Amino acid sequence: MSDIPLFSERLSRRAFLGASALGAASMALSACTTTDVATPPPPVAAAPPDAAFGDAASMYAARTDEGYQLPxxxxxxxxxxxxxxxxxDPTGEKPGTIVVDVSEHFLYLVRDGGKAIRYGVSLGKAGFGWTGSAVVQARKKWPVWTPPPEMIQRRPELAxxxxxxxxxxxxxLGARALYLFRDxxxxxxxxxxxxEWDSIGKNASSGCVRFMNQDIxxxxxxVNGPAQVFxxxxxxxxxxxxxxxxRTAEPIDAGVPKDAEFLK
Structure with a gap:
């Protein structure tokens, strides 16, 4: 009697059992997965940073402003x-208020959310310091500087x-001037x-608040409207x-220029 039929029968049974096992495994695997996989939502883009802030080298880089070249x-x-x-914000004032801290040579512009922008400034030298309140009532880009008669009298070279x-x-007066009024x-x-960027943090002015040009x-x-200043x-x-x-300031100029923008 030949062994071939028996071998074929055994092979057929093995193939059947193998196929059955593979099918069972496939069914088990399909029970643990789904073809309806939800696509994850795209990440929310972060709010762009304020372009006015970044590394110091970028903020204080040379630039052209209104046709003038700032170093x-x-x-x-x-x-x-x-x-x-x-x-x-260390001032406790409402947003939009400007506060100068004389002891630290800082000026704060109060913002929403308990924050403030802090600038380093130069303040009045001995005999010209002051404290008080005022309102930014006018502003001018690249103002013409006209020394007052009192200054020319003290410094004839300015004639x-x-x-x-x-x-x-x-x-x-640098790149910008904001003019302070009271009553x-x-x-x-x-x-x-x-x-004179190197005067920042020092008492060097005649009573005005000086900024680096990039900061002013x-x-x-x-400051697009009248702003309270303390x-x-x-x-x-x-x-x-x-x-x-x-305290009365020593005038730095001959007055608000006629072409200044008055804020309302």
Whole structure:
């Protein structure tokens, strides 16, 4: 009797059992998976950062503004605390208010959400410091600087500018000026730019608040209406109570220019 039929029968049974096992495994696998896999939602894009903030080298790089070439600020020589930055608001004032902390040489522009923009500034030298309140009532890009008669009398070399020094990077008023008023009258105090970036953090002005030009350009862009300004000796409760002074500034210019933008 031949063994071939028996071998074939065994082979057929093995093939059948193997196919059955494979089918069972496939059914078991299909029971653990689904063809209706939900596509995950795309990630939510992060809000773009404020373009006015970033690394210091970018914020204070050379730039062309209104046709004038501003040089770069050597940021390696700046104290990092005087670099423009967003901080927790230490003033407690409402958004849009400007607060100067004389003791620290900081100016804060209060924002929503308990935040503020902090700028490093230069303030009045001995005999020209002041505290008090005022309102930004006018502003001007690249103002012409006209020294007042009192200044020309003290510094006769400035007589050549009695009719005005053309605007530019070397102007004492810098790239922008914000004019402070009290009770509708010009206080002769200004928030303005300066080419003397190394005066930031020091008492060097005649009473005005000086900024690096890149910073006053930024502040100017954010003050589009009358803004309350407080100049305080410090930000303590006592400093807030002392924030009134009758000090009269030494004029830095001959007055608000006729072509300035008055804010309403």
């Amino acid at each position: 770069a600020i050597p940021v390696a020589k700046l104290d990092p605390k005087f670099v423009r930055q967003i901080v927790a 050549k500018y009695k009719d005005g020094m053309p605007p530019g990077p070397q102007s004492p 509708g009258k010009d206080t002769m105090y200004r928030l303005h730019g300066t080419p 350009i930024d502040l100017y862009s954010r 100049v305080r000796p410090n930000l303590s409760a006592a400093g807030k109570m002392m924030a009134v002074s009758s």
